[in-house]
Amino acid sequence: MGNLNCKNQVSGSIPFQPAKDMVIVTPISHRPLTLRTPVTLGVVLIVLVVLLTAVWISGTVWGAVRNDSTSGMFWVMLGAGAPLLVAVLAGVIAYLTLSVKAFNLNRRQSNFIDSVTHELKSPIASLKLYLQTMTRHDVSVEQQKEFHLIMLEDVERLDSLINHLLDAARVERGGEAYEASDLSLETVLSKCAQGACVRYKMPPETVSIHCPAIYVHAPVVQIEILFRNLIDNAIKYGGSPPKVELTAVCSPTGDVTVSVLDNGTGIPANLRRKVFGRFVRLGSELERSKQGTGLGLYLVRNITHALGGRINIQDGHWTVATETGPTDSTKSAGADQPPSNPESIANRKPTGTRVDVTLPNGKIIQPETGADEPPSKE
Structure with a gap:
């Protein structure tokens, strides 16, 4: 023991001397690529x-x-x-x-x-943790139910990510024909809004919809992907708590414009065209707190163009509360018309983002013709 301590003391005081035939590999320094x-x-x-x-x-x-x-x-x-x-x-x-x-x-x-790796690793690690806990320890029935709900959320998160990637692959590949039909726009928007509120654990009143009896002749798969991504993006980057307003109008020429308004911080004017690019997410992935892959608005742009429509992004406008009480834009505007009170218009200020998607082949059904039946083709 004494000799061992002595050797340790001696070896600690003697500097490292590499052998003559020893090759020391220096670490590779990766310089960041620049333009x-x-x-x-x-x-x-x-x-x-x-x-x-x-x-x-x-x-x-x-x-x-x-x-x-x-x-x-x-x-x-x-x-x-x-x-x-x-x-x-x-x-x-x-x-x-x-x-x-x-x-x-x-x-x-x-x-x-980086984002996909994070999106895959987090739910898998959570599933592994809860499964190991249930396997190695005695867990009560109440805890098992709680663990099952959490694991189900993780599985749904993985399923949503995979569907997102598959949608992007289909859009990128192109050439896949979808059968178009007459769709009730209000039904599609309500379905997408309810699904988004469930995914982000938000109350149903987070998304308000103002849509008359408009029907759009388009493939249901593309329409659902389009508005699902728009609503998800609005909730994800909205305020705290998020607030989203969907407004649809139909012109006499058959153009249907759906406006998606959120209460977030907005997008700088010089970056509004870039956000529709593939894999584009503002900021650094290592400093990001929002989930996503940078494909949502890319899908929105490509599907809109494939349907023969156009898309525009600008500052949002919400009505500011006055001394007489809060005057929400949804209350002052009614279901379909913009606010007619000049004072309420003057009280608006730019906040958040508004995305306007205009699609062709739309038709509005008047109340006397019956809103439950799809429009007849001319």
């Missing part, structure tokens, strides 16, 4: 091509205006070479643009992998 190098190289190439073009055109023009026997050759060179140099310049600019887009896509895919 500095490709952008700098692209700008330098563009400047060089521009200078080369200017010098070559100047020399060729000078040789062509000398009115000697070689002037014709210079004119031919000018006519053939100038378009080629312009094409080279356009190619360099296009290559730089594609490089920037590829870099941004790679970064978004990295964020997507």
Whole structure:
């Protein structure tokens, strides 16, 4: 024992001496990828091509205006070479643009992998924990019921994530035909709103719907994916507590516009086009508290375009409470019409986000024709 302590003391005081044939592998330092190098190289190439073009055109023009026997050759060179140099310049600019887009896509895919990994790991770890607890310990019946409910929520979370990925794959693949039918827009919106409230454990009054008897001729699968993602996004990024308002109107030409208004912090104007891209989520995945994969609004945009519609995103407007009491926009606007009181309009302020989706092939059913029957095709 004494010799062992002595050896330990001696070995602790002697510095490490690598052997002659020992190879020490240094850790690899991963530098974060940036656009500095490709952008700098692209700008330098563009400047060089521009200078080369200017010098070559100047020399060729000078040789062509000398009115000697070689002037014709210079004119031919000018006519053939100038378009080629312009094409080279356009190619360099296009290559730089594609490089920037590829870099941004790679970064978004990295964020997507981080988010999906988190979305998969959290419920699996929770399921494993509760199953191990029920296997190794005696659990009462009440605790078993509680554990079963929690595990069911985790399974539904996994099922929702998988459905989201499958929807994105179908939209990306394209070419899949869906049978269109006459759908009651109010029924579809109510179904999507109820499902969203259940998923996020919100009361039913979180989502208010103002929709007359409008029917849309479209595939039910695409319509449900469209509005499910819009409502999920509105609840997820709404205020605390979230508040969502759905308003649908139908124009005489058959265009149906559904507005989804939330009470969140809003989206900056310079990022409103980017949020519809694939894998796009604002901020860093490592500092994010909201669940998601960055595919919701991407699905919304693609499905809207596939149905021949258009989409617009802007600041939301909620009525501010006055001294006479709260004047909610839903109360002042009624079911279908905007508020007619000028004072209530003046009391509105931009807050949150409003997404307007306009779809064709819509028709409103008047009360006297019966709202329970679908519209007849003309």
